[in-house]
């Protein structure tokens with residue numbers, strides 16, 4: 001048992017492979033999402049030999065600011081990372097703090113939510129359109145849903161907005177409707193979420209909603225470019241036709257200060273800022289205000305299965321999260337059971353930190369730039 005305030009001996013940066021179960025295709029804005037990105041991790045080791053680690057995104061910060069410092073100079077159990085300059089280590093510092101205090105991150109964050117966190121499948125993209133010379137059609141999406149159900153998923157987020165870039169507008173909108181209806185028919189009990197990545201305008205989106213009115217969508221995400229009046233109009237339409245359907249916003253380049261009043265006014269039901277780029281510490285500050293305003297959170301996790309686990313800890317810790325984005329895939333050296341839901345739910349136990357042992361040395365590769 002070491003000191004409760006160890007000094008950081010070293011910060012090591014490394015690269016870890018992620019592999020999706022299949023190539024993930026286009027969305028309304030972007031081309032193929034590939035078969036799994038390289039992930040960058042920071043590994044913190046204390047002078048008494050304890051380790052915390054986690055993903056970081058973007059360029060690393062100044063390692064020299066961290067090495068030799070006491071843990072208490074870097075992170076506070078009640079609020080998170082103390083200095084903005086060290087926020088790139090948000091995940092690794094929370095993990096290390098959990099290891100040092102022998103507590104899971106969800107407990108450090110307050111234990112306000114359930115440790116059984118609902119997770120939806122966030123990997124149903126426009127694979128019906130690929131390959132370009134022999135598009136596979138809607139059946140491939142149903143196969144993907146079935147495959148991901150085999151990995152433990154029960155609820156599905158469907159990418160829509162094919163008419164924004166990839167198909168003529170009318171044809172794309174019709175395909176979005178067909179896909180939504182086909183998944184509902186095949187999975188009558190699933191929660192179905194749809195994400196347009198801003199690929200509609202208000203009128204077009206309402207036309208889509210009218211065509212899928214009987215599907216009972218759980219949430220609609222980023223239907224069009226943020227606009228307070230359009231979001232209010234959409235909420236009013238949903239209140240009349242499908243009051244349970246949530247509006248989720250705030251993933252893409254969020255101006256959180258501008259979105260908050262729109263959410264507080266009732267026009268956004270769920271805010272989505274990313275678990276890494278916005279960060280755990282920022283979410284810790286924001287969530288009480290969101291809860292007080294009756295707005296839910298659900299940190300964006302796309303791209304890396306480990307982000308789903310971080311978002312689940314946030315949900316179990318801060319509460320006020322109904323469901324978290326699942327990213328099916330494997331991470332080199334990480335036990336897949338730590339990343340996959342069972343019956344649509346990711347269970348978090350009492351293991352310290354994020355509960356993910358550091359992958360073996362063989363998996364930690366030199367960062368190539």
Ligand SMILES: O=C([O-])C(=O)C[C@H](O)[C@@H](O)C(=O)[O-]
Pocket residue numbers: 027030122195197251300301302303325
């Ligand atoms: O909700 C989501 O996961 C996304 O919208 C992810 C996007 O599809 C992806 O293009 C991204 O992260 O930019």
